Amino acid sequence: MNKPQAANQTYRLPPPLFSARCKACWFSxxxxxxxxASFWSLDLQWAQFLSLEAAQSMGRFLAEFVPPDTAPEFLKKVALGTWETLAMSALGTLLAALAGLALALPASRLHEGDAAHGRTPTRLLLNALRSIPELVWAALLLISAGLGPFAGTLALALHTTGVLGRLFAEAIENAPPGPGDALRAQGVGNGRVFLYATLPQVLPQLMSYTLYRWENNIRAAAVLGVVGAGGLGQLLAFHMGLFHMGKTATILAAMLLLVAFVDAASHGSRRLLTR
Structure with missing residues (x-):
């Protein structure tokens, strides 16, 4: 019975690899x-980089890292720097998540009929915050906040606010509108609609974004110390400048362990949120 139907079926040929009407093809x-053009314009010294002399120089440089410095007094300093780096990243991310959520509301269109007058200026503010790297924010804040982890924490918070604010706004706008529309039809205001309809739907996504940015901020916090913003980065800049390679190896090992710990904790937290 199915043979006549199969005989009447028409089969399409696969599309061509390139078509003048294909926007994705032109983009690719x-x-x-x-x-x-990037490879052609940059002066990439591949022959010098892959030469035997470069490999020997890199080998001698890496050999200076062995053995790492394991003196108790120095390990105590590294532990304190590790804690500072972790605290800077955690506090900076927390402040950014709160500020990002506060800015995401005016930066998003909450429903189809929402005029959203503050959407454009708030998004411009978020663009400005995240367009300035953390290192530049830290260099600017060192003038007012002084040396130490306070400037690094504020730098992380400002840059991450711009990133999380934009991500949060996109998540809020893309939330399924059904529950919110049902509450609005009953005369419920926008504030309670957001708390009882929109926020419960997007909260796992917001938490996932926040945890991911915390992972990034661990690495950024380690780099911020180079400009005097405290933590492991400040120790790294100091001892590398004095060519204390054993101490530098210990600091780098602490950075690797800290990043691995935070990555594992963040990955586990995201898996729990998505269950």
Missing amino acids: AGLLVLVV
């Missing part, structure tokens, strides 16, 4: 041209 071609 333009991206390929940009990559080729």
Whole structure:
């Protein structure tokens, strides 16, 4: 009985690899041209980089890291720097999550009929916050906040506010509108609609974004110390400047362990949230 139906079926040929009407094809071609132009315009010394002399120099440099410095007094300093780096990243991310959520509300269109007058200026503010790297924020804040972890924490908070605010706004706008529309039809205001309909839907996504940015801020906090913002980065800049390679190896090992710990904790937390 199914043979006549199968005989009447028409089969389409696969689309061509490139079509003049295919926007994705033109985009891919333009991206390929940009990559080729980048390689052509940059003075990349591949022969020198892959030479035997460069490998020998790198080997001698790496050999200076062995053995790491394990003196108790120095390990105590490294532990304190590790705690400072962890605290800077955690507090900076927490402040950014709160500020990002506060800015995400005016930066998003809460429902189809929402005029959202503050959407454009708030998004411009978020763009400005995240367009300035953490290292530049720290260098600027050192003038007012002084040396130490306070400037690094504020730098992380300002940059991450711009990132999380934009991500939170996109998540709020893309939330399913059904529960909110049902509450609005009953005369419920926008504030309670957000708390009881929108927020419960997007909260796991917001938490996932926040944890991911915390992972990034651990690495950023380690780098911020280079400009005097405290933590492991400040120890790293000091001892590398004096060519204390054994101490530098210990600090780098502490950074690797800290990043691995936070990555594992964040991954486990995100898995619990998505269950």
